[in-house]
Amino acid sequence: MSVPLFIDAITLGYDTPRGRLHTVVSDFSLTLPAGEIACLFGPSGCGKTTVLRAIAGFEPLRAGSIRLGEVLLSSTERHLPPEERHVGMMFQEYALFPHLSAGRNVAFGLRRLPRTEQQARVAEMLALVGLADAGERFPHELSGGQQQRIALARALAPSPALLLLDEPFSNLDGRTRERLTQEVRGILQRAGQTAILVTHNEAEAHAMADRTGVMHGGRITHWLERGAV
Numbered sequence: 001m002s003v004p005l006f007i008d009a010i011t012l013g014y015d016t017p018r019g020r021l022h023t024v025v026s027d028f029s030l031t032l033p034a035g036e037i038a039c040l041f042g043p044s045g046c047g048k049t050t051v052l053r054a055i056a057g058f059e060p061l062r063a064g065s066i067r068l069g070e071v072l073l074s075s076t077e078r079h080l081p082p083e084e085r086h087v088g089m090m091f092q093e094y095a096l097f098p099h100l101s102a103g104r105n106v107a108f109g110l111r112r113l114p115r116t117e118q119q120a121r122v123a124e125m126l127a128l129v130g131l132a133d134a135g136e137r138f139p140h141e142l143s144g145g146q147q148q149r150i151a152l153a154r155a156l157a158p159s160p161a162l163l164l165l166d167e168p169f170s171n172l173d174g175r176t177r178e179r180l181t182q183e184v185r186g187i188l189q190r191a192g193q194t195a196i197l198v199t200h201n202e203a204e205a206h207a208m209a210d211r212t213g214v215m216h217g218g219r220i221t222h223w224l225e226r227g228a229v
Helices: 048-056 101-109 116-127 144-156 174-191 202-208
Strands: 004-013 019-031 037-041 064-068 072-076 087-091 163-164 197-201 211-216 219-225
Touching: 004 048, 019 048, 019 064, 019 219, 037 048, 037 174, 037 202, 048 087, 048 163, 048 197, 087 144, 101 116, 101 144, 116 144, 116 174, 144 174, 174 202, 197 202
Parallel strands: 037 197, 037 211, 087 163, 163 197
Antiparallel strands: 004 019, 004 064, 064 072, 211 219
């Protein structure tokens, strides 16, 4: 079940060899209601992926806090491990296991469920992404767009409270990217999924997000509502 995300004045960075803090993200705040899709938009190096990594639990906070619903994920005193955050991730690389069928790829995060529940959830996710008949096919037998939809189905299968998408369409050609961004938005909306997309592509931000935070130098300079990018 999706829940709201609260990011309160976080600072992210790393220590230099001289012991000084090099700040990558400074005083960053975001409130994302349940079921809404937000985008962090900006050039490479502006800090958007670092924010995503902090939400996922891969970067410690130097200040501020991150909450998902009622759960404190990160602060300067607390750091919940990534595997306990109920946060799903979808990357630039599809990262599908080549030796597993599409259905078994989707089932990978469901290993704790009884087999019958796994099968039902896999069938539900494959239908959601429009690939109900592709469960027995292997990744090399699928197009790039189909592989990306299988990756999305795998990310959604464990019912994450929040889904993070890190430049998920960058490896696709322009026409496929344009079509798939619209499709993925529809899939996330039908699932009621809270999500954050990171991209430096204006068309993706426009097609995917309910609102877009424009980033520069580790800060959000302004927000744009859907249709205004």
